[in-house]
Amino acid sequence: MYIAEHEWSAPRTAILPTDAEAGRNLSRSAGEGRIRALYRRLAEGDWDDAGRAEAAQFLREQLAAAGTPDALPESPQDLTAWMQANAQAVAANYSIYLEQRAGGAPRRYFGNRAHALHFLRSVAPTKLVDGAWLYGLLPHWRNGRFDDLVRTYVEELGEGAADKNHVLLYRKLLVRYGLDPLDDLSDELHVQGLVQLALACNAEDFLPEVIGFNLGYEQLPLHLLISAYELNELGLDPYYFTLHVTVDNCDSGHAMRACKAVLETLPRIGDASDYWRRIRAGARLADAGAGTGAVIAGFDIEAEVVRILANKSGAGRGAHSDYCQVAGRKVNDWLSQPQQVPAFLAALQQAGWIKLGAPVEQSRFWGLLQGERAEMFGVFSSYELQVIHDWIRGDAASDGQPFAEHEAPAGRSRRPTFRAQAKLAAARGQAAPVAAGDDAGMLDPDLQALCEQLPRLADERQMQLLVQAMSPAQHWTPAGLHATRLFWERVRS
Ligand SMILES: [Fe+2]
Structure with a gap:
């Protein structure tokens, strides 16, 4: 689908420089879905001229x-000091946070487990293209001034190791907690990911902005530390987040290399001041779209329950017998239109099928969803069940209890963190096997094609094919991981 330029829609574009553009922007307000559509097109590797434009x-x-x-500082020469000051401020704020928590303060971000899972789902469009903004520099890997940026991209890809590739890690996180499909996430939640993909496929025209974006995005933010801490506390795998705490460090990590890359690429012959201005503009793109704080603050558990049930209403409207009635009306009728879901939920509460603020076992509705004889077992994903569970329990859900666990015994106020559970599983020999680094024997059509084609090509064409396989659409696949390992071996040799 081709999308005309004037049809763009993004909440952040409400302020545009000219009246004509402002008018154009108004006409876009009804265009929800267009950012998501282009995001998908680019994320799937469809980079034709129209899409790139x-x-x-x-x-x-x-x-x-x-x-x-x-x-940012006025002069790029002050970048290292600026980065270190930022890192110190983040560390100081994080230690204040830890002190508050040790003193009994509640979690700052996630009110319950469903809230944390909702966050993981909402930021998925950004995380699933992690690193993409640097891809456009990969074909230019021979330019030594891009060494730090190429290395950063390869590290985002885990240097080709399946258990270190950031995108693959996030994909596994989504599967593990039943967070997909992601089809109905809003345009706003796709803005940041689309910025990254748009930079990936337009690096030649936006080189200073790519370098600036990398500078802004790779600085360690406070929210990463707090998110990781609270995910672990809720028994959810924080590895994707803790990994970034270590790779973005200001000593030798991506944050430091982002500063070095700016200094290495500043023009010696061209206009360095204009280049620096464009780098600063690019850095501001790191804040485009819904930020962590906005996503967390935007969680409305009742609205999420309504969304979940409305999505199921299409499949559910013919699935109930005529004997299934609530408030004198057939369940099939209630589900005939998604917009009736709030009234249906109210009727379920009035009829006593749902008892808000009480243990879930007291709600007959919950008994239909979960349990040994649940008639609707399997209808809802584990994420959806957690949302319904936490909504029914209300304030009590702040204990972070997973829906499948029985109520905590009296006197046990804390549940084990994710790390404690992982240690226990390892001690019992139940730890998941570490993904093998070499998946050359894995059955995959692209991997087979890559392995067949490479020996027949000259060196230069081989590198082009490897770069192609390392695109944001492919680098997390077996062929992409294999290509990343070969590429990195050759670049470093
Ligand atoms: Fe990353």
Whole structure:
């Protein structure tokens, strides 16, 4: 599907520089779904000229909407000091957070387990293209001035190891907690991921912005530390987040290399001041779209329950017998239109099928969803069950209890963290096997094609094929991982 430039829609683009563009923006307000559509197209590797032009226009609009003030120093020579000051401020704020928690303060981010899972689902469009903004520099790997950036990209890809590839780790997280499908996530939640993909496929025209984006995005933020801490506390795997705490470090990690890359790529012959201005503009794109704070604050558990049930209503409206009635009305009738879900939920509460604020076992409705004789067993994903569970329990759900566990025995106020559970599983010999680094023997059509084609190609064409297989659409697949390992071996040799 081709999307005309004037049809772009993004909440951040409400402020545009000219009246004509402002008017155009108003006409876009009904265009929900278009950012998501282009995101998907680019994420799937469909980078035709029209798509790239649309992505470039999107970037220009995001740059215009981002405004001018930023926290960067006036001179790029001060970047290292700026980065270190930022890292110190984050460390100081994190230690305050830890002190507050040790003193009995509640979790700052996630009110319950469903809230944390909702966050993981909402930020998925960004995490599933992690590192993409640097991909456009990969074909230029011979330019030594890009060494730090190429290395950063390869590290985002885990250097080709399945258990270190950031995108693959996030994909596994989504499966593990039943967080997909992601089809109905809003345009706003796709803005940041689309910025990254748009930079990936337009690096030649937006080189300073790519370098600036990398600078802004790779600084260690406080929210990463707190998210990791609270996910672990809730028994959820924090590895994707803790991994970034270590790779983004300001000593030798991505944050330091992002600063070095700016200094290494500043023009010696061209206009360095204009280049620096564009780098700063690119850095502001790191804040495009819904940020961590907004996503967390935007969680409305009742609205999420309604969304979940409305999505099921299509399949459920013919699945109940005429004997299934609530408030004198057949369940099939209630489910005939998704917009009736709030009234249906109210009727279920009035009829006593759902008892809000009480243990879930007291709600007959819950007994239909979960348990040994649940008639609707398997209808809802584990994430959806957790949302319904926490909604029914209300304030009590702040204990972070998973839906499948029985109520904690009296006197046991804390449940084990994710790390404690992992240690216990390892001690019992139940730990998941570490993914093998070499998956060359894995059955996969692209991996087979790659292995067949490579020996027949000259060196230069081989590198081109490897770069192609390392695109955001493919690098997490067996062929992409294999290509990453070969590419990195050759670049370093
Ligand atoms: Fe990453």
